[in-house]
Amino acid sequence: MGNKRYLNFQGYSFMMPALLAILFFTIVPVVYAFFMMFYKVDILSGARTFIGLDNFRKIFEDPKFWASFTNTFRYVLVVVPIQTMIAMALAALLNSKINFSRGFLMIMFIPTLTSSSAMTLIFMWLFNNNGLMANVIEQLFGTKVEFLTNPSLVLTVIMAMNIFSTVPHFMVVFLSGLQDIPESLYEAASLDGANSFKKFLHVTVPQLMPITFYVITMGLVGCFQIFDQAFILSGGTGGPQNSTLTFSLYIYQLAFTSNDMGRATALAFVLGTIIFAVTYIVNKLLKADEVNG
Structure with a gap:
């Protein structure tokens, strides 16, 4: 009995640093943010005034909320299916009997190894008004396309950038899953x-x-939380015409531009609820826990 207690104490001792980090840097901030949702908070003066659910009313009445809602859902509905299908197809191709050179495989992983900030700057250079893509299109079709200043196109650039940079990572995940599929299933199908x-x-x-x-x-989690690409590309404004304003960027603006931490935490709670609800629905639709026993 004493030996078991010693082993338990030893185990908890090894876990304690991680548990303390989770407590102070995750659980405590989440609990504190939950209470801040019901206050009007000025982060400069530190003043707090209890206003109940008024933060949520202000959010839902703000046109910028609905702009960020529309942009984020458009982004999720386009990026998630495309990056999933491309990653699965590439993984199946790599898992086939086709031999690929190491140089080709290394080039495929470069987007994953590049930071999102650097990738955003590269795409800004490619798609700016005098960039490579605009010049190629003008040479081929005689039309000048302004990707980064056109509200209808700028979000598409961010979508393409995210797909390009995330597909290699998810491809590796699919590739590991393909290795575990029994060959007998393919033989039976043949x-x-x-x-x-x-x-x-x-x-x-x-x-x-x-x-x-x-x-x-x-x-889904990554796309709903997209921030850095939209922030860098728009200079933190979410422009042009709020076309790159996402949930996370709007939260940043509320907290650090409007100095209203109460509304920022309320919107963060709304975002967390949306992510949880969408993930739950996807789990029920895919029924992933019923596959492979």
Whole structure:
């Protein structure tokens, strides 16, 4: 009995630094933010005034909230499915009997190794009014396209950048899942007369469902929390015409531009609720826990 207590004490001792870090840097801030939602807080003076649910009323009445809501959901609905499908297809290609050179594989991983800030600057250079893409389109079609100043196109640039930079990472995740699929399933499908496409559709895709759920979940969380690309590209304004304003950027503006930490924490709570609800719905639709036993 004494030995068991000693082992338990030893285990908790090793865990204590991590537990304290989680307590002070995660749990305490979350609890404190929960109470701040009901106050009008000026971060400069530190003054707090209890206003109940008024922060939520102000948020839902603000046109910038609905702009950030529309932009973020557009971003999620485009980026998550495309990056998931491309990553799965590339993983299946790499897992096939085709031999790829090491140089090609290394080039594929460069976007993942590049920081998002550097990637944003590269895409700003490519898509600015005198950038490579604008010049190529003008040479080919005789039309000048202004990607970064056109409210209809600038969010598309951020979408393309995110897909380009996240696909290699998710491809590796899918590749690890493909390695665990029993070869006997493909042999059985071959005996039933299935071609390569049918094997992929009826064997690979169902067997990868738990991995797909993980990839979609991580993609959803990352896309809903997009901040740095929109901040750098718009200079923190969310422009032009709020076309790059996302939830996280709007939270930043409320907290550090408007000095209203109460509304910022209320919006953060709304964002957290949306992420939880969407993830729950995706889990129910994919039924990932019912696949592979």
